[in-house]
Amino acid sequence: QVQLVQSGAEVKKPGASVKVSCKASGYTFTSYGISWVRQAPGQGLEWMGWISAYNGNTNYAQKLQGRVTMTTDTSTSTAYMELRSLRSDDTAVYYCARDHMTTVTLRGPWGQGTLVTVSS
């Protein structure tokens, strides 16, 4: 079955960087993309961006441009999301979700989520 397994919780200081991984299984990784979505405590969902595992094309939310980088390692079927210059309002659960190869459709399935806490 299709499964996305994310890395464990992280605690970071303001100004630091975090890199979250998302290991896919149960399907051909390079035939799909991956979207990243975050959810601050008690808040709604926020789409962060998308990467095609087919050709590495990316589409980032303008709000995060310059601070976020999404990559894939096709040899291990793993997607990564790095967020730099962390602030307290980056504290959230970060989800990866399987997506379309060439566009954002967010049909999932979703990973279990990774809690990133930014605190001094």
Add this chain to the structure above:
Amino acid sequence: QSVLTQPPSVSAAPGQKVTISCSGSSSNIGNNYVSWYQQLPGTAPKLLIYENNKRPSGIPDRFSGSKSGTSATLGITGLQTGDEADYYCGTWDSSLSVWVFGGGTKLTVL
């Protein structure tokens, strides 16, 4: 402030029907497909409806979706206590070039 507007909460009794609205504009709902997601407490969101009214495999037909103009609606019939969750609508916004979500609706089954 979310781009898509949903009621913060809805409630109904077990066995009854409930609808959740999602209002947007021509740059999002009006010209793109709408999806709906269910987020049970402490879990990741799950796709319920895609392309306005299609159900993924495994989603019961108690869940339905519709779209008219710049609004979309999720319907749930035969409510069960296990349906208590947060529900989100989502779609692409062609002007902002981002996927946008509604603020979420908390469903309580009384």
